Amino acid sequence: MTCPPRQPAAACPAPTRPALHFTPPEGWMNDPNGLVYFDGEYHLFYQYHPFERVWGPMHWGHAVSRDLVSWEHLPLALAPDEQGMCFSGSAIVDRDDTSGLFAGEPGLLAFYTVHRTSPDDAEDYVQEQCLAYSRDRGRSWQKHAGNPIVAGPGFKDFRDPKVVWHEPSRRWVMALACGQVIRFYLSDNLLDWRLASEFGAGQGHHTDGPWECPDLFELPVERSCQGPAPGEPATRWVLVVGVGAGEQDDFGSFTQYFIGHFDGERFHNDHPAETVLLMDEGRDFYAVQSWSDVPTEHGRRLAIAWMNNWLYANQIPEAGWRGAMSFPRELSLVATPEGVRLRQAFAGEWQALAGAPANVAVPEHVLTAGHHTLLAASARVGYGRMTLALAPGSRVVLDLQQGDHQALELASDAETLRVRHHRWGENGVEAFDRHFPHDQVVGRLDGHGVELEWLVDDGSLELLLDGGRLALTELSFAVPAARPLVLAVEAGECRVEEMAYYSLV
Structure with a gap:
């Protein structure tokens, strides 16, 4: 598959604050932390340096929302003290006062x-697990007097506790990133923890960087037929792992996941150890975490990620703040011929912002070589949905409102459809100019048709393909503008079978 000629170097301006995606009020932000639902509010904590626009002494910033769209910034939840900085972690509702901290x-x-x-060497450090609690709906926080609740094991990278309840064993489980593996600790009272097992050696993908930000949850498996196959369980466990950027890795930090079974002590991978499953094929989807304690009647597993990459995170353009979160996504599992896979959908709350759909020109005839305008002026913040069918041997390029900064290329052969993404941009900073531009094949889909669904906002593009089984999240620093939506047929022919577009501002 050929690729479009490289565009002239596109200068990246200072960003406009996104309308749809969460950003800090000022300063630096990275990982989402402590995602929990309580008393009608979604809590979002995040790694925060309020005094600089680069990574530094980590605090926990805090915001709440009732609709996942409008966020209220709250005072800092956690700040560094004599024990050290406050790195990533998770939050839960202690409904039955198991910890004994809430008077019943x-x-x-x-x-x-x-x-x-160490005072003499920043690379000489200790990491331990600590606890804080709130008795006033998260408005104020106290650090537990018995910290640390899990002491350092004698090696450096020991972090990012994700605590979940395992109903069959009636115990709490803590997943911890420990170098290149995930360790599982167990507790009956949320205060005292014992090591049960570890998972990860020889499994999935490893770089020179550490594994980080684990998440662990169980989901039902959706199938085309009624119920599970004979002998197959109706659910699977998902273990999500962030993979830190390696020094020799041009892709940078990314998120992988494993599908399997968790028996309350050990995680068992359903797939061969060498299988690598990426949660997102883009460059800017990291430190994923799902919300705890979302009511079961809602039936949703909601997750969010930091939209950035450690290869250039400290160098992206800024305007008094640096960092943004993805829009929340709903996760599900679907059975495929290759095995069970994650499927993602944008949380439906975006629809509250949508007006009437734009007037889209969907041609009835087959599109051949040339540039075809599908939408005269799409909003700079919007949601789009499209279904394309390509004839074998065809190639098309879509500009999903990012101008000369990004392009999506689809090309069909006899049996499959290949997806390729191109991104250009520079800001005069060496690390950014070297790593931010890319040209990569991000997936291959069976057949010649594809469903596309996307959210575009100031600073980012989030794209879901094939019913959400393939995801692509990319930062973009194009100048915000309402642009035509153009489909270029470079070879062969295609048909736009369905399209809708909604402005979200």
Whole structure:
């Protein structure tokens, strides 16, 4: 498959604050932390340096929302002290006061990693797991007097506790990133923890960087037929792992996941050890975490990610703040011929922002060589949905409102459709100019048709393909504007079978 000629170097301006995606009020932001639903509110904590626009002493910033769209910034939840910085972690509702910290009432617990460096060497550090609690719906937080609740094991990278309840064993489980593996600790009271097992050696993908930000949850498996196949369980467990950027890795940090079974102590991978499953094929989807305690009647597993990459995170253009989150996504599992896979959908709350659909020109005839305008002026913040069918041997290129900064290329052969993404941009900073531009094949789909669904906002493009089984999240620093939506047929022919577009501002 040929690729479009490289565009002239596109300068990246200072960003406009996104309308749809969460950003900090000022300063630096990275990992989402402590995602929990309580008393009608979605809590979003995040790694935060309020005093600089680059990574530094980590605090926990805090915001709440009732609709996943409008966020209220709250005061800092956690700040560094003599024990160290407050690194990533998770939060839960202690409904039955298992910890004994809430006088018999429900309360919020936050588990975080304290990171303490040697005065003489920042690379000489200790990481331990700590606990904080809130008795007032998360408006104020106290650090537990018994910290650390899990002491350092004698090696450096020991962080990012994700705490979940395992109903069959009636115990709490803590997943911890420990170098290149995930360790599982167990507790009956949320205060005292014992090591049960570890998973990851020789499994999935490894780089020179550490594994980080684990998540663990169970989901039902959707199938085309009624119920599971004979002998097959109706659910699977998902273990999500962030893979840190390696020094020799041009892709940078990314998120992989494993599908399997969790028996309350050990995770068992359903796939061969060498199988690599990426949660997102783009460059800017990291430190994924799902919300705890979303009511079961909602029937949703909601997750969010930091839209950035450690290869250039400290160098992206900024305007008083640096960092953004993805739009929340709903996760599900689907059975495929290759095995069970994650499927993603944008949380439906975006629809509250949508007006009437734009007037889309969907041609009835087959599109042949040339540029075809599908939408005269798409909004700079919007949601789009499209179904394309390509004849074998065809190639098309879509500009999903990012101008000369990004292009999506689809090319069909006899049996499959290949997806390729191109991104250009520079800002005069060497690390950004070297790593931000890319040209990569991001997936191959069976057949010649594809469903595309996307959210575009100031600073980003989030794209779901094939019913959400393939995801692509990319930062973009194009100048915000309402642009025509153009489909270029470079070879062969294609048909736009369905399209809709909604402005979200």
